[in-house]
Amino acid sequence: xxxxxxxxxxxxxxxxxxxxxxxxxxxxxxxxxxxxxxxxxxxxxxxxxxxxxxxxxxxxxxxxxxxxxxxxxxxxxxxxxxxxxxxxxxxxxxxxxxxxxxxxxxxxxxxxxxxxxxxxxxxxxxxxxxxxxxxxxxxxxxxxxxxxxxxxxxxxxxxxxxxxxxxxxxxxxxxxxxxxxxxxxxxxxxxxxxxxxxxxxxxxxxxxxxxxxxxxxxxxxxxxxxxxxxxxxxxxxxxxxxxxxxxxxxxxxxxxxxxxxxxxxxxxxxxxxxxxxxxxxxxxxxxxxxxxxxxxxxxxxxxxxxxxxxxxxxxxxxxxxxxxxxxxxxxxxxxxxxxxxxxxxxxxxxxxxxxxxxxxxxxxxxxxxxxxxxxxxxxxxxxxxxxxxxxxxxxxxxxxxxxxxxxxxxxxxxxxxxxxxxxxxxxxxxxxxxxxxxxxxxxxxxxxxxxxxxxxxxxxxxxxxxxxxxxxxxxxxxxxxxxxxxxxxxxxxxx
Amino acid sequence: xxxxxxxxxxxxxxxxxxxxxxxxxxxxxxxxxxxxxxxxxxxxxxxxxxxxxxxxxxxxxxxxxxxxxxxxxxxxxxxxxxxxxxxxxxxxxxxxxxxxxxxxxxxxxxxxxxxxxxxxxxxxxxxxxxxxxxxxxxxxxxxxxxxxxxxxxxxxxxxxxxxxxxxxxxxxxxxxxxxxxxxxxxxxxxxxxxxxxxxxxxxxxxxxxxxxxxx
Numbered sequence: 001x002x003x004x005x006x007x008x009x010x011x012x013x014x015x016x017x018x019x020x021x022x023x024x025x026x027x028x029x030x031x032x033x034x035x036x037x038x039x040x041x042x043x044x045x046x047x048x049x050x051x052x053x054x055x056x057x058x059x060x061x062x063x064x065x066x067x068x069x070x071x072x073x074x075x076x077x078x079x080x081x082x083x084x085x086x087x088x089x090x091x092x093x094x095x096x097x098x099x100x101x102x103x104x105x106x107x108x109x110x111x112x113x114x115x116x117x118x119x120x121x122x123x124x125x126x127x128x129x130x131x132x133x134x135x136x137x138x139x140x141x142x143x144x145x146x147x148x149x150x151x152x153x154x155x156x157x158x159x160x161x162x163x164x165x166x167x168x169x170x171x172x173x174x175x176x177x178x179x180x181x182x183x184x185x186x187x188x189x190x191x192x193x194x195x196x197x198x199x200x201x202x203x204x205x206x207x208x209x210x211x212x213x214x215x216x217x218x219x220x221x222x223x224x225x226x227x228x229x230x231x232x233x234x235x236x237x238x239x240x241x242x243x244x245x246x247x248x249x250x251x252x253x254x255x256x257x258x259x260x261x262x263x264x265x266x267x268x269x270x271x272x273x274x275x276x277x278x279x280x281x282x283x284x285x286x287x288x289x290x291x292x293x294x295x296x297x298x299x300x301x302x303x304x305x306x307x308x309x310x311x312x313x314x315x316x317x318x319x320x321x322x323x324x325x326x327x328x329x330x331x332x333x334x335x336x337x338x339x340x341x342x343x344x345x346x347x348x349x350x351x352x353x354x355x356x357x358x359x360x361x362x363x364x365x366x367x368x369x370x371x372x373x374x375x376x377x378x379x380x381x382x383x384x385x386x387x388x389x390x391x392x393x394x395x396x397x398x399x400x401x402x403x404x405x406x407x408x409x410x411x412x413x414x415x416x417x418x419x420x421x422x423x424x425x426x427x428x429x430x431x432x433x434x435x436x437x438x439x440x441x442x443x444x445x446x447x448x449x450x451x452x453x454x455x456x457x458x459x460x461x462x463x464x465x466x467x468x469x470x471x472x473x474x475x476x477x478x479x480x481x482x483x484x485x486x487x488x489x490x491x492x493x494x495x
Numbered sequence: 496x497x498x499x500x501x502x503x504x505x506x507x508x509x510x511x512x513x514x515x516x517x518x519x520x521x522x523x524x525x526x527x528x529x530x531x532x533x534x535x536x537x538x539x540x541x542x543x544x545x546x547x548x549x550x551x552x553x554x555x556x557x558x559x560x561x562x563x564x565x566x567x568x569x570x571x572x573x574x575x576x577x578x579x580x581x582x583x584x585x586x587x588x589x590x591x592x593x594x595x596x597x598x599x600x601x602x603x604x605x606x607x608x609x610x611x612x613x614x615x616x617x618x619x620x621x622x623x624x625x626x627x628x629x630x631x632x633x634x635x636x637x638x639x640x641x642x643x644x645x646x647x648x649x650x651x652x653x654x655x656x657x658x659x660x661x662x663x664x665x666x667x668x669x670x671x672x673x674x675x676x677x678x679x680x681x682x683x684x685x686x687x688x689x690x691x692x693x694x695x696x697x698x699x700x701x702x703x704x705x706x707x708x709x710x
Contacts, residue, residue: 027689030689030690031689031690034690035690045532046532047529047532048527048528048529048532051525051527051528051529052528054525054527055524055525055526055527055528058523058524058525059524061523062518062520062523062524065510065513065517066510066513066517067506067510068503068506068507068510071502071503071506072503081673087497087498087499087501087502088498089498089501089502093498137697138687139685139687139688139696140687143687156686156687156690158687158688162689163688163689166688189688189689189691189693190693192688193685193688193693193695193696196696197695197696197697200697201610201697204606204697205605205606205607205610206607218672221672221673223672229683229684229685229686229696230683230684230685230696230697230698231644231683231696231697231698231699232696232697234640234644234677234697234698235644235697238639238640238641238644239606239641249502249506254520255520256667256672257664257667258524259667260663260664260667261528263663263667264663271686273551273680274547274551274625274626274627274680275623275626275627275628275663275678275680276680277551277679277680277681277682277683277684277698278677278678278679278680278683278698279676279677279678280640280675280676280677280678281672281675281676281677281678282675282676283672283673283674283675286633286675290633291602291639292633292639292640292641292675293639293640293675301502303502303505307502307505307506307509308505308509310505310506310509310510311505311508311509313512316509407508407509410501410504410505410508
């Protein structure tokens, strides 16, 4: 994925910093709790939510199970409608294709509608290296770009910034990129939005090339769909002469009718609205006599680790994700650690299973992500396509601790057990043995209870990594089983 | 080997576990969800559309077909508009009562020229009551996508009950995917600053919907 996050510390260190930042925690708490409550109301309006969720899950699963067929069909449909389809095996290839397409237009700037895929591949940096300036036009992305910052949420990338911080960024940075912020800009959201409107409008009106992602691609018809709120998406998709859409292969759905499911579940899960303010759908390009929108349309289909994820029968369900971010907003770990700690454009619970699969688990941050969870299951409950995130987290933890066969860049490789998990493996082996030998377990528990005054606060040796970030549970004065035998479950205890 | 063949090859190898006779699409996708939510009369569906449009800060007006020209003229005057974009196939009688300068929707006009126009008046393809959504499909009375985007004031006329459906599934049935489609639910809005909803960022800041009956 993007070079932006190279050198990121593993999750525990990054999270430690975030947890000790009271402004960040307050911003995150306010935002996640607000949207969480609103989402529950929006979902409760649909009494067939469970059926919609099941349909969404099955549509995506079916598509993934026959992805080769649907990708070929999609390519045919887009081509027949006047679009040009490109295939990119990895981030470098995708960036190279987009740079060449922009160069062919003779332009040196592009307007961009927010897109997770282009962030994932680090497209802005690649364009900049090629002398092409990319303007992010979503308000939150603009805040992130002007602040030389990184996004920390899938839906609300500047969720970690409050209005005062945003005002300061606008006042300081806007003039570097174009129209400066108005004199005397205050921190009211309406004024800040107005400043963004003025700043970006001059860019929209002169833009010749637009770059987007897509929320869905319909194989049957070749239709692309983008949902948004501000109208910046419509600007990027409609005004330029050339439109380049960079989309992950997993965004395919088989039929036009399938959109009826996701147009109901996606807005309610993400922004907690009945419907997002704007949805644009386009199919190739229109005839020149009725010309509406770009005259040239390019679709860049990217793999970048998706086929490797597809090869994992447990982990492939992560590819059902429709990027609604509901799982972030309910996650107790995300709420405290913030999005940056995940070291990826995909933060939160979905990021914890998606990033290590797309990128592999070689780096310290990726190996730590499956542990960035309390396994409480709230993410699974809210997921509109029923991704069992806890199941995949446990599956990835096992792979990291025990090693095993995985697919990397299309080839099967055998992972060695990760370093630093030797103590965990030994402890698990010991536990397995102890639970299989009840006599030994009882003796051990009694011994632990009697010596409890001498127990250290932290574990020695390899166990120290574990106890550094946790309080050791106090050993009770008497093992549970002894207490039960003595009191018959509390019945004999005098009141 | 091309990247296309590379990726398709990887996909096929990744799916080695999927049996050849896997459940076909028609059976794999359960369609047990509802075609519409709730049991409403036609009039109640139109009321729900008005309610949901207003809930997302569109300004809703209702009138009979004979009052439409006066209503549109009144809205343009109240907004202080001096010019209005007109799609090629808009019913001329809708603008019969206003003197405001008409700007035709022409492919050769630049975005900057469009930016100087005050308002736009369009029809729509279909309106969805449950979500408060207007869908434009580029038909003759709606024009190109950009004319409902660049001007700051959009007046959209919906024929009720003929153009109103209850739900998203019913709307998709009526639409042609080959046309460029724009779904609009309230005016442009953002919630990117502390999740406070602010109307009007890049699209029109004012969306007025005229529900016209008996047309």
